[in-house]
Amino acid sequence: MRETLIPISEFAQRRQRFLAQMQDNSIAFFAANTLATRSNDTEYLFCQDKTFYYLTGFNEPDAVLVLVKSATPESILFCLPKDPQAEVWHGRRVGEQQAKSQYLFDQTASVEQLEQMAPELIANKSALYYCYGAHQPLELQIFQWLTKVKAQSRLGxxxxxxxIDCQAMLDEMRLFKSDAELDVMRQVNIISGKAHQRAMEKTHPEMFEYQIEAELLHEFARHGARHAAYNSIVAGGDNANILHYTDNSEPLNHGDLLLIDAGGELAGYAADITRTFPVSGQFSQPQKALYQLVLDAQQQCIDAIKPGQTLAALNELCNQVLTKGLLALGILQGDLEQLMAEKACKKYFIHGLGHWLGLDVHDVGDYQVNDRQQLRPFEPGMVMTIEPGLYFPLTDDSVEEKWRGIGIRIEDNVLVTDQGHENLTVNAPKSIAEIEALMAG
Structure with missing residues (x-):
């Protein structure tokens, strides 16, 4: 599958939208990431700062974007210069000239010129924008540049x-996805769904978790998503009760469930999908009962997504479904209304119901949290995960033995539309019948 990139014109439009929100006679600075050392003289694969990428589409390290709101607003990119000797060792650079035309900046310059030009650009501006705490080296430079400018006060x-901290302004922009962004997110969901299908087809007892992880990565890359969006969770048996288990080092045992939380990254955008299925291809009766309960809760929450809905209301709905189900199974005991009021199911549903999704897996955007209640009404263009789960560690002596060692989570990626919602996770099997049929071959 060919990777569909966001048009460069859209990045330029984002810069214009941000400039329109800036005060007159102001300036803003944004920094790219730098290469991170893995060990000694080897480095991690480069991952661009997502705020910088959102405004530029530029995927090289050590660059700085400057936006100037004046009589003639302009965007300036400072980037690494062309250097044949460095490029022999570390790869080709775009360089200033090509960056200007290819990425539609008003001006470009070598990052080596930034130290000289920044105080000149800052001088006589009334306001300066940057993202507080997001990039410590840039923040330090900004205060050094301000000191230089202040030293010229006697010269007028x-x-x-x-x-001004502008992170919230950018977070709000990123929360609402464009048509081009949604096209990419649909693609990465399809790719990631194929990877989950492959994992189900390849899994059998006595394999190791990391072997299934390799199958996921293979399928991501085979369809154009070269990298995982985050470290894949491939958790067999009781390991599923560790929410962020990424060791992926244990053997898979007959009779256990396998929880996989994994998604690819395409053109910078993440999928975040979780599926839980039996290692041997058939759910046991206790596994089936708990799995169907989680699936019912997830489906009812997804069905309720529409403009005006809130995560707080969906959490309450999920609480109702899980509490009723756990009471019917005998895992919870007592009065239903009191159990729901006490949120008794949270003993076993130990994380949130969902989060925003986009360039980051746990993407930016205000939830309007008030006393831990997520009260922001949904609007078209928002994308979120819905991921209820139930967890019963082997050490939990408060439940019958048949439930112990079971951990289940089911997660889809959902877009809010004008009419209601669109589930982007369309091809990763999740019903009991679908999973068992696929694994039966």
């Missing part, structure tokens, strides 16, 4: 009187 040059 003034420094900005306002320093």
């Amino acid at each position: 040059i003034s420094a900005p009187k306002s320093l």
Whole structure:
């Protein structure tokens, strides 16, 4: 599958939208990531700062974007210069000239010129924007540049009187996905669904978790998503009760469930899908009962997604479904209304119901959290995960032995639309019948 990139014109439009929100006579700075050392002289694969990428589409390290709101607003990219000797060792660079035309910046310059040009650009501006705490080296540089500008006050040059944290402005922009972004997110969900199908087809007892992880990565890359969006969770048996289990080192045992939380990354955008299925291809009766309960809770929550809905209301719905189910199974005991009021199911459903999704797996955006209640009404263009789960560690002596060692989570990626919602996770089997049929071959 060919990777569909976000049009470069859309990145330029994002810069214009941000400039429109800036105060007159102001300036903003955004930094790219730098290469991170893995050990000695080897480095991790480069991952661009997602805020910087959102505004530029530029995927090289050590660059800085400057946006200037003046009589003629402009965007300036400072990037690594062309260097044949360095490029022989570390790969080709775009360089200033090509960056200007290819990425539609008003000006470009070598990052080596930033130290000289930044105080000149800051001088006599009334406000300066940057993302507080997001990039410590840039933040330090900004204060050094401000000191230089202030030192020229006797020459009639003034420094900005306002320093503004613009992270919330960008988070709000990123929360609402464009048509082009949604096209990419649909693709990465399909690719990731294929990977979950492959995992189900390849799994059998006595394999190791990391072998199934390799199958996932193979399927991501085979369809154009070269990298996983996050470290894959491949958790057999009781390991599923460790929420962020990524060791993936244990053998898979007959009779256990396998929980896989994994998604690919395409053009910077993440999928985040979880499926739980039996290692041997057939659910036991206790596994089937708990699995169907989680699936029912997930489906009812997804069905309720529409504009105006909230995560707080979906959490309450999930609480109702899980509490009734756990009471019917004898895992919870007592009065239903009191159990729901006490959120008794949270002993076994130990994480949140979902989160925003986009360029980051746990993507940016305000939930309007008030006393831990997520009260922001949904609007078209938001994308979220819905991921209820139930967890019964082997050490939990408060439940019957047949439930112990079972951990189940089911997670899909859902878009809010004008009419209601669209489930982007369309091809990863999740009904008991679908899973057992696929694994039976």
